[in-house]
Amino acid sequence: xxxxxxxxxxxxxxxxxxxxxxxxxxxxxxxxxxxxxxxxxxxxxxxxxxxxxxxxxxxxxxxxxxxxxxxxxxxxxxxxxxxxxxxxxxxxxxxxxxxxxxxxxxxxxxxxxxxxxxxxxxxxxxxxxxxxxxxxxxxxxxxxxxxxxxxxxxxxxxxxxxxxxxxxxxxxxxxxxxxxxxxxxxxxxxxxxxxxxxxxxxxxxxxxxxxxxxxxxxxxxxxxxxxxxxxxxxxxxxxxxxxxxxxxxxxxxxxxxxxxxxxxxxxxxxxxxxxxxxxxxxxxxxxxxxxxxxxxxxxxxxxxxxxxxxxxxxxxxxxxxxxxxxxxxxxxxxxxxxxxxxxxxxxxxxxxxxxxxxxxxxxxxxx
Numbered sequence: 001x002x003x004x005x006x007x008x009x010x011x012x013x014x015x016x017x018x019x020x021x022x023x024x025x026x027x028x029x030x031x032x033x034x035x036x037x038x039x040x041x042x043x044x045x046x047x048x049x050x051x052x053x054x055x056x057x058x059x060x061x062x063x064x065x066x067x068x069x070x071x072x073x074x075x076x077x078x079x080x081x082x083x084x085x086x087x088x089x090x091x092x093x094x095x096x097x098x099x100x101x102x103x104x105x106x107x108x109x110x111x112x113x114x115x116x117x118x119x120x121x122x123x124x125x126x127x128x129x130x131x132x133x134x135x136x137x138x139x140x141x142x143x144x145x146x147x148x149x150x151x152x153x154x155x156x157x158x159x160x161x162x163x164x165x166x167x168x169x170x171x172x173x174x175x176x177x178x179x180x181x182x183x184x185x186x187x188x189x190x191x192x193x194x195x196x197x198x199x200x201x202x203x204x205x206x207x208x209x210x211x212x213x214x215x216x217x218x219x220x221x222x223x224x225x226x227x228x229x230x231x232x233x234x235x236x237x238x239x240x241x242x243x244x245x246x247x248x249x250x251x252x253x254x255x256x257x258x259x260x261x262x263x264x265x266x267x268x269x270x271x272x273x274x275x276x277x278x279x280x281x282x283x284x285x286x287x288x289x290x291x292x293x294x295x296x297x298x299x300x301x302x303x304x305x306x307x308x309x310x311x312x313x314x315x316x317x318x319x320x321x322x323x324x325x326x327x328x329x330x331x332x333x334x335x336x337x338x339x340x341x342x343x344x345x346x347x348x349x350x351x352x353x354x355x356x357x358x359x360x361x362x363x364x365x366x367x
Contacts, residue, residue: 001028001362004089006080006099006106008035008069013119015255016165016277017095018047023355025050031089033102035076037063054083066098073098077105084110091115091362093140097125100132113137113365120276121149130154137365140358142277143298161361165298166354167282169346172259174288174338179257179264184213184246185328188265188289190258190280191272193219193230193249198271198294201317203234205269206243208321212328213246214269217261222251262287266334267327273314275299282349285309285341290327290334292320302349308341 003024007017021030025048032047036055039062045053056079059072084092084106093115094103100116107114116136118129133139133155141147142165151157187209189202199216206214216234225231231249238244253261262268268284271294275281278298284291285302291309293299303309310323327334347353 001090001359001366002087003028003030003362004080004084004092004103005030005032005095006034006092006103007032007095008037008066008098013095016279018051019168019351020166020355020358021051022048023351024358026355028359033080033083035059035069035072036061056080066096069098070101073101074105076102077108080106081108081110084112088112090366093117093358093362094132094136095119097122097128097132100136101128104132104135113362115140115361115365117142118146118150120274121146121153126153133159138361140361143301145297145300146276163354163357163361164301164349165277165279165282166351167279167286167345167349169286169350171256172262172283172286172345174263174342176263176287177260179260181264182213184211185266186264187212187214187324188262188268188284189214189216189218189270190253190262190268190283191218191270193228193234195230196273198269198273198314199230199234200237201271201315201320202269203238203243203247204241204317205321205324206238206246207241208318209324209328212324213248214243215248215250215261215265217250217253217258219249219251225249225251258283259287262289265289267292267324269320269324270294270299271312271314271320272296278302281309282345286345286349288338288342290337291341292323292327302344304340304344307337308344309337 024030030051032053036057041055047053058075092103094100095117115138117140139160141162147160191197193199220228238247262284267290269292270280275297281291281293293303294314295311305311312319
């Protein structure tokens with residue numbers, strides 16, 4: 001198949017799009033179209049066998065918010081229309097509402113099915129997302145929770161296909177290097193430091209645990225931690241609760257170092273208030289490390305409570321501490337959760353499995 005992907009994503013979202021594109025590129029031809037947001041970016045780059053990134057030179061060559069991109073979407077659509085009239089794709093997969101608007105404009109008159117992924121349902125642009133969702137041949141949701149949100153929005157249930165967010169099971173696996181640790185049991189939290197991401201809950205939970213350390217990876221670069229508001233607040237909270245000597249803030253950790261950090265943990269705590277992708281829990285599971293995850297979003301699909309991990313309502317530090325005690329005090333439970341989590345991550349959430357499911361959705365749309 002000749003697959004066109006239209007995306008203006010950045011950060012982790014861009015990484016996931018590139019990861020699944022590389023897997024698709026093993027058997028199909030994939031072109032990712034994105035507005036150029038970097039003055040150093042080349043117009044066309046082969047990022048992997050079968051995968052090409054084409055950057056469209058429209059608007060300023062810098063990172064823009066979705067709202068600031070809107071004035072340039074017609075020009076992006078015109079570029080896509082010309083490009084696709086020269087080389088017609090078999091299917092178009094748009095990411096986010098900005099990508100959807102550009103894809104719809106570019107596909108005009110081509111009779112090519114357009115798939116749509118929103119990643120999260122944006123309350124600010126619900127009418128626009130509903131229009132795109134109803135127009136798309138299929139709306140691809142990452143979880144059952146996102147499917148429910150789309151149905152509440154008004155997208156027909158029959159238009160929605162669930163294809164989960166994947167995990168790199170080659171990089172995140174049970175075997176591999178392990179970060180250095182001391183004699184204490186270790187909890188690891190990976191993610192942004194803002195209150196809604198769960199780090200504050202993890203620090204509060206530590207008050208109910210003895211001889212346990214908490215390592216927090218994420219937020220600004222290590223040298224910027226002292227100036228970061230959330231980092232300062234977390235440290236102040238740890239001081240207030242009397243656990244500062246057991247809390248370590250690492251700041252932003254290189255992606256390549258995350259697996260060995262997770263493998264050093266006795267359990268990974270991922271308790272955000274919302275979990276659109278649930279990627280941290282998936283990565284921990286793939287590493288064979290027990291995960292304590294908030295019972296929200298994608299976690300409700302990936303974490304089978306008591307089997308591949310433990311679920312807890314968000315913002316419940318006392319209950320989080322109780323579950324952590326159960327895991328940390330029971331080596332048999334830790335081993336069972338770790339093996340079951342790793343097996344589920346490999347069998348259900350590998351990029352290979354995700355790409356296969358996407359291809360099935362694409363092929364159904366082309367019939």
